[in-house]
Amino acid sequence: MNSGDSSRDDQADTDLSPDSTGPSPLESAKSKQSATPTKNSKGLKILVVDDDFEIIESVRYALEGAGYDVVVARDGNQGLALAERENPDLMVLDMMMPKRSGFLVLEKLRRLRDEPLPVIMITGNEGSRHKAYAELLGVSDYIRKPFAMDRLVDAVGKLLDA
Template sequence: MEKQKILIVDDDQEIVDTVSYALENAGYEVAIARDGNQGLALAERDDPDLMILDMMMPKRSGFLVLEKLRRIREQPLPVIMITGNEGSRHKAYAELLGVSDYLQKPFAMDRLLTAVADLLAKD
């Protein structure tokens, strides 16, 4: 059986290392993008099953990535947005753009893994 592919889009090396390690140990294939532009390119090229997306990044924010993804993809991509931002307006906007889940940093890794499993089980 083919592994489900998860694209992590985040500029924080520590988050990328920790999340990718946990996902790989849980049996997922992981791709990594360091900024929003690279994330969009990989999302188009690799067609991941799910994206974990940071809100604040260089070159293109998570919001701009979401906006573009919604325009270019025929099938919606499940997206878990992660952020250090505490504003409720940001969460509301992310939900308006169709994020599947929204986690505030720091988050419990088991919470992220549960969200990933739940979203991928819906497919």
């Protein structure tokens, strides 16, 4: 983590970069799993779309620990196919992926679905233009990597309890 990033409220205490000397994302997620599942989380399905195995497994572990059913896609095309087939209650979507970016997934989802799917976009990109475009496309929340799993689980809970 850069020392100049301390003012950002969406950053984790744990660095998820591969050269980090701290705990791995999965270890961090396991330590956060103590969150008690809410009554409303049972049976709600979340689609996680990311090409990074460690992020996928960490997010899956944290969300399943909070009582959600999790479906995983490893690229944008697979994410779109699963969104149509599985009809998730919420999507956690990476911005930069092979085959189809998170933006292209969002654009296509907005054309295909009558009711908008709540989407939390996660990204390592610092650009404010990217955040503005994601918001224009209707993302419900935008979380920069690295992030604390608590931050993501809380965002999911707020969106699905609304």
